[in-house]
Amino acid sequence: DRSNLPPTCDSLIYCHGPLLDTVQMAGLYNDSKTFVDMKIKFSPNITMEHFRQMMNRTGSHPTKADILEFVNDNFDPEGSEFEDWRPTDWKDSPAFLDRIKDPLLHKWASELNRLWLQLGRKMKDEVKENQELYSIIYVDNPVIVPGGRFREFYYWDSYWIIKGLLLSEMRATARGMVSNFLDIVDRIGFIPNGGRIYYAMRSQPPLLIPMMQLIMEDFEDVEFLRRHIHTLDKEFDFWITNHTVEVEHNGHTYKLSRFIDQSQGPRPESYKEDIDCAKHFDTFDKKEEFYAELKAAAESGWDFSSRWFILNGTNKGNLTNLKTRSIVPVDLNSIMCWNAKLLQEFHSRVGNVAKAEYYREIHAKYMEAIDKVFWHEEVGAWLDFNLESGRPRDYFYPSNLAPLWTGSYDKTRKEYYVNRVINYLDKVKVDIYEGGIPATFEHSGEQWDYPNAWPPLQYMVVMGLANTGLPDAMRYANEIATKWVRSNFEVWKEKTAMLEKYDATIFGGFGGGGEYVVQTGFGWTNGVVMSMLNRYGADEFGTSPADNGAIYGAHVGASGVATAILVIAASLATGALGDSTEFTQNY
Numbered sequence: 001d002r003s004n005l006p007p008t009c010d011s012l013i014y015c016h017g018p019l020l021d022t023v024q025m026a027g028l029y030n031d032s033k034t035f036v037d038m039k040i041k042f043s044p045n046i047t048m049e050h051f052r053q054m055m056n057r058t059g060s061h062p063t064k065a066d067i068l069e070f071v072n073d074n075f076d077p078e079g080s081e082f083e084d085w086r087p088t089d090w091k092d093s094p095a096f097l098d099r100i101k102d103p104l105l106h107k108w109a110s111e112l113n114r115l116w117l118q119l120g121r122k123m124k125d126e127v128k129e130n131q132e133l134y135s136i137i138y139v140d141n142p143v144i145v146p147g148g149r150f151r152e153f154y155y156w157d158s159y160w161i162i163k164g165l166l167l168s169e170m171r172a173t174a175r176g177m178v179s180n181f182l183d184i185v186d187r188i189g190f191i192p193n194g195g196r197i198y199y200a201m202r203s204q205p206p207l208l209i210p211m212m213q214l215i216m217e218d219f220e221d222v223e224f225l226r227r228h229i230h231t232l233d234k235e236f237d238f239w240i241t242n243h244t245v246e247v248e249h250n251g252h253t254y255k256l257s258r259f260i261d262q263s264q265g266p267r268p269e270s271y272k273e274d275i276d277c278a279k280h281f282d283t284f285d286k287k288e289e290f291y292a293e294l295k296a297a298a299e300s301g302w303d304f305s306s307r308w309f310i311l312n313g314t315n316k317g318n319l320t321n322l323k324t325r326s327i328v329p330v331d332l333n334s335i336m337c338w339n340a341k342l343l344q345e346f347h348s349r350v351g352n353v354a355k356a357e358y359y360r361e362i363h364a365k366y367m368e369a370i371d372k373v374f375w376h377e378e379v380g381a382w383l384d385f386n387l388e389s390g391r392p393r394d395y396f397y398p399s400n401l402a403p404l405w406t407g408s409y410d411k412t413r414k415e416y417y418v419n420r421v422i423n424y425l426d427k428v429k430v431d432i433y434e435g436g437i438p439a440t441f442e443h444s445g446e447q448w449d450y451p452n453a454w455p456p457l458q459y460m461v462v463m464g465l466a467n468t469g470l471p472d473a474m475r476y477a478n479e480i481a482t483k484w485v486r487s488n489f490e491v492w493k494e495k496t497a498m499l500e501k502y503d504a505t506i507f508g509g510f511g512g513g514g515e516y517v518v519q520t521g522f523g524w525t526n527g528v529v530m531s532m533l534n535r536y537g538a539d540e541f542g543t544s545p546a547d548n549g550a551i552y553g554a555h556v557g558a559s560g561v562a563t564a565i566l567v568i569a570a571s572l573a574t575g576a577l578g579d580s581t582e583f584t585q586n587y
């Protein structure tokens with residue numbers, strides 16, 4: 001029964017109630033997020049009073065023009081919470097640039113380094129004093145945002161942003177972002193999906209503890225760790241307490257994690273989209289279940305994707321078939337396992353022996369469950385688990401390789417796992433795609449589906465394979481990284497822009513689909529490319545397919561090339577490229 005759950009937040013302006021409903025259902029803006037990011041000019045009470053007056057005046061049937069007038073009179077434009085800010089720790093020539101041999105890539109990396117200047121956001125002091133006038137969640141330190149419509153921090157994006165910032169030697173900015181997150185965990189109890197109050201009832205993949213690890217790798221500051229270690233415990237505990245599910249498998253019970261949501265109502269930032277889609281369901285309860293699946297999918301970071309569809313035991317269907325809460329994901333559990341390992345190490349470092357032992361045991365349990373529930377010898381990969389059917393979901397996702405990235409597999413059998421995984425990658429032919437690895441092989445029109453290729457997913461696969469240190473895996477990682485970097489560079493040459501997502505089927509193709517047009521900026525994209533340039537830039541990157549590159553010919557072979565051409569042709573025929581030719585370039 002979801003009728004007792006709280007709304008997405010208390011605000012009658014930004015999260016629930018008739019004002020939000022009236023404005024969002026009027027569809028004033030192309031993007032529903034625009035309205036909930038606006039600042040109110042008067043107090044919430046006065047704004048509500050103005051709303052009631054407008055409704056009385058119009059007999060509760062305002063026209064679109066009435067509603068627009070009300071919004072213009074009572075709200076300031078989105079983005080009003082920020083002041084101009086130039087990161088004080090930004091530098092022109094961080095050392096990692098020197099590692100990049102290719103002169104064109106070197107110049108590009110230097111321009112990427114410059115992009116941080118455009119993506120920095122600092123809140124006005126006034127926001128701290130008058131938080132009720134804003135939907136933004138106040139944080140003390142400036143942040144680097146993804147870009148475009150994403151003008152606030154995003155939880156999992158920040159891992160790759162911090163990775164990039166540290167390569168740019170922007171230590172103070174990186175540490176400031178981690179401090180913000182620690183402060184938020186202390187205040188709220190966990191990290192919301194993003195830095196807005198309408199995100200405050202769900203989180204995103206828990207990467208704060210790995211962010212702390214990035215800071216410690218950059219500059220070992222045991223005092224900083226000691227001061228905040230209880231906050232890291234609290235973040236981990238939030239996930240264990242709220243997201244654990246028991247999985248029955250082969251006569252054993254395992255405790256694993258899944259994405260959920262504990263609030264009522266549609267997503268305020270996509271209010272109209274959710275209400276319209278919920279018309280498919282006839283009762284309050286069914287609509288609420290549907291909203292919960294949508295919000296749980298948003299918590300996964302994969303909003304939206306056929307990865308969370310269950311229709312007659314398959315991944316077919318559409319948003320109305322979302323069953324996010326019934327799927328136990330490989331990547332979330334790998335991240336939880338990694339968190340436990342890191343906490344064990346952190347506690348050892350600060351001398352908390354009992355706590356280190358506590359996390360060692362949790363880590364061991366995740367390791368066992370990941371192997372027993374997710375690993376499939378005959379497939380050669382880890383697979384998501386369907387709680388409804390008690391069966392694995394045998395579909396390709398880059399996240400199927402997440403245990404390699406997080407080190408959540410038995411290292412004494414590394415050759416075995418890596419050989420099976422490489423066999424799997426060859427079998428599913430991930431190497432035929434010219435523009436990166438697609439999120440899935442399903443073409444649903446959702447943004448975390450074929451043909452879109454996302455930066456964090458390329459990173460997981462590349463670093464997962466590379467970190468094994470085995471020659472075949474390292475060669476594979478190098479090929480994927482080369483392809484990704486070259487394809488991102490192709491887009492840059494054409495548009496001078498970094499995108500949030502790309503098209504896997506086209507070298508230099510833009511991503512599309514989903515609820516909003518592809519955004520530029522772009523935090524995690526920059527961080528991922530910088531990491532790959534840092535790792536591989538000292539060697540000569542392979543030439544692009546457009547140049548008949550040796551790397552592609554060598555691995556793909558003749559049949560692969562033919563398949564790649566077919567893939568592109570099929571995409572063109574089905575319109576898979578979506579809105580890929582139009583996007584607004586904005587920071």
Ligand SMILES: OC[C@H]1O[C@H](O[C@H]2O[C@H](CO)[C@@H](O)[C@H](O)[C@H]2O)[C@H](O)[C@@H](O)[C@@H]1O
Binds near residue numbers: 500
């Ligand atoms: O407004 C729709 C959704 O937008 C966000 O999701 C997407 O952008 C995020 C920022 O780059 C990214 O973290 C996420 O993986 C993307 O799918 C937001 O996170 C969603 O909650 C929101 O509903």
